[in-house]
Amino acid sequence: MDAAYADLKERLGEIHDLQKTRALLAWDQQVLMPPGGSGVRAEQIATLDRIAHTTFSSDEIGRLLDRLESFEADRPYDSDEASLVRVTRLDWEKARRVPAELRAEMSRASSLALPVWAAARQTSNFALFLPLLRENLELRRRYIDCFDTYDEPYDVLLDDYERGTTTAEVRAVFERLKVDQVPLVAGATREGERPGRDRPFPLEAQRQFELQVLERFGFERASWRLDPTVHPFASSLGTDDIRLTTRYHEQNLDGLFASMHECGHGLYEHGVSRSLERTPLARGTSLGLHESQSRLWENLVGRSLSFWRFFFPRLRDTFPEALGDVELEDWYASVNWVQPSPIRVEADEATYNLHVILRFELEQELLAGSVEPAELSEIWNARMLDYLGIEPANDRLGVLQDMHWAGGHIGYFSTYALGNVISAQIWERIASELPDLDAQFEQGEFGELRDWLTERLYRHGRKFTPKEMLERIVGGPIDPDPYLRYLGTKLATLT
């Protein structure tokens, strides 16, 4: 019996190696690769995906899982061993439904689409991107056809990112957010000049300042990297090889918030128990839980007054030309400035969810065929006007801004707003258990927060479903109220 477990673990270790190697292929492609490499890179990624999928969805894995039924039942639900068998069984049953060739086609299509998307975005040329979007949608329809147990087709896509969460559940949360947030945004939108914008922020100084912040969060040079890219992301190539990417703007500090955001993802991956290394549990529970951590470190920490009480004097010393005439209170208002804008990743906390809800709705309409890909740009712009009161000047600032649909990640966006909602639920819990946190932030100390999150969330990796995990931390299901409370309170202090 133990031999079967050791056998399963070794096979899963190899598959994990392939997946982490695949993550390096993708990281390299987005950070460093010369463009000439894209053709063979797509083949390399497709090959690794195919081998990983074929090895994982094999009969042998199924037989080992069968043999391990009583092994699993004999062990505590939250043990490494029972969790590995339980989660692997769910993964395996799902993987068995998808032919290896379809998997390979999906990954090849997304590798080939990424450079085309980048070119289309650069030139704001939606027509260039359109055939790839059609192909990715068609591939997702074929993917959905592999399954039969769902209420709505979109459930299948959502389940890949947020296991066990249905479209109906997300819709209920989002409807509530929309009802409250659309008028909230209209009321909280700031007029006048935003302090500390359009000033010179030399890039190398930004990088040095960011590293100071990230190192206080937990970034260590022995196990982390920070590199520039087009669309920031975080990647874990191993629990002690965490790669953050960011982008810098010469005239503002938006890049700092992108870096804090990605650092939240990195802290989660880095905090997973070393006993889970090289297993499929060595990553975050779900994208929603993951995003709750990036948003927590970016917003609940990085846009708090206590955080800036510590860092603002240092920031002003670093950028005297840009910030010499700016006071802490102005800066705090600036980093929490509510103003509808076209780009999701630069959106403030009040408008961000509306960007996501727009995509969540459009994805379902595209899949159902009630929106044609060719008319997407027009509908995108019209809906931006409805929800945010603005229209993007071009597709670069509109439908082409994000890489997700080029990468085939349809169903992914909603996890961003779920992350916001969950971050506030967890934050209310933390605030009740660590009442001293603001005082610590004012001293530049974030260790107690990181330790709390590691103990309650990070170390468990992917042992539990998102619902189980949230229940363990906050004692209940997903709930938009804490986020709306947090937002209401913060905006009230700012206007």
Add this chain to the structure above:
Amino acid sequence: MDAAYADLKERLGEIHDLQKTRALLAWDQQVLMPPGGSGVRAEQIATLDRIAHTTFSSDEIGRLLDRLESFEADRPYDSDEASLVRVTRLDWEKARRVPAELRAEMSRASSLALPVWAAARQTSNFALFLPLLRENLELRRRYIDCFDTYDEPYDVLLDDYERGTTTAEVRAVFERLKVDQVPLVAGATREGERPGRDRPFPLEAQRQFELQVLERFGFERASWRLDPTVHPFASSLGTDDIRLTTRYHEQNLDGLFASMHECGHGLYEHGVSRSLERTPLARGTSLGLHESQSRLWENLVGRSLSFWRFFFPRLRDTFPEALGDVELEDWYASVNWVQPSPIRVEADEATYNLHVILRFELEQELLAGSVEPAELSEIWNARMLDYLGIEPANDRLGVLQDMHWAGGHIGYFSTYALGNVISAQIWERIASELPDLDAQFEQGEFGELRDWLTERLYRHGRKFTPKEMLERIVGGPIDPDPYLRYLGTKLATLT
């Protein structure tokens, strides 16, 4: 029959993807990876090696090769198709002899050894490296035991880098070199101050100047990268994804020569016919032929007077503080300065082969057990005194200087001196066919040379054995005379 060929090609394409991905894992490890990643990185490399080896040495590949016997016989020897079947058959027969587990152990041992070697080198601590050297030697002995058709055990290792070349053949060439080069070095050693050394060469300006040189050689930003590392190397992740690495010194331009050297490797890989992409023929013939190209571009081009007639005025403009008082003739003497020194990669053309011959002899003695690993440092230093008249001050400058033995590459070093020998053989041929070359170099033009090499050598990839390839280019076997002639002539003009 064509279906069998298509099947073979598809399987080989997947294996090639795994090998190129493995090359990225290694490139990343040496260029960027945070040290914390080394544990799982070793597992990732071992897993990829194991899968590639198992897939390649399978019965299915053997059956396909059997079915393709008449397919191969029906096609010209130098056709892509016949060459792919022929070379694959030799590779397969060799691979079948080595158990997958031994392969995996070898690659895991080398991945784990590299960071330890780097630490041992840093602190000049041979004792730290000793157990790893013992393990690598033992693994190579087990590897040799997998074979039975050789005259000397070392033949097995040599054959991996220089197929079909025996220890006896290399020994004959090296004995001839040693007889002539030891007295040559003694007679040509320069006294006095070497011009243009120990001056300030700002790193960013070096990088910019290097790129100017490399771009004239054929480096294009769309398909190449140049990054700093500890021990320079070149890696091809695809024919249009060429990665050069180099190292910079603040007080001299040795890094430029390292970059021209690696560029020669890159030009070879980049010049392979696109019809061979994603096949095992999509790389250089052998390490010796490969090195002939790095040495050709570094030395026969990059240390020639005509090259510097073009570049020296530009170099002096770039580094006025370092070179303002240096004339072209002084600089030409400086870059061809003969002076025994401890570090192989910094050795001049007259002493370089002696560094290699020392390693070639020690490797055989270590394998045979006539030299104990524990006494290696002492013997190394004594032999340096014999051949070069100097003793390294410490092991960092002696036995720990190169990564090869840490990486398990025993048998590799000799290809460096073979490369020198072959480079001069090819150069004599080029000189007879392109008499105008010096005039072109004086104009900064290297295209005709690159085209000649691409047509005669690069495009063929790995279709031919080193002996066949050399026969095709120069019409004869390996011959040390052209190198000794080249060296004698050059040194005569310099002293």
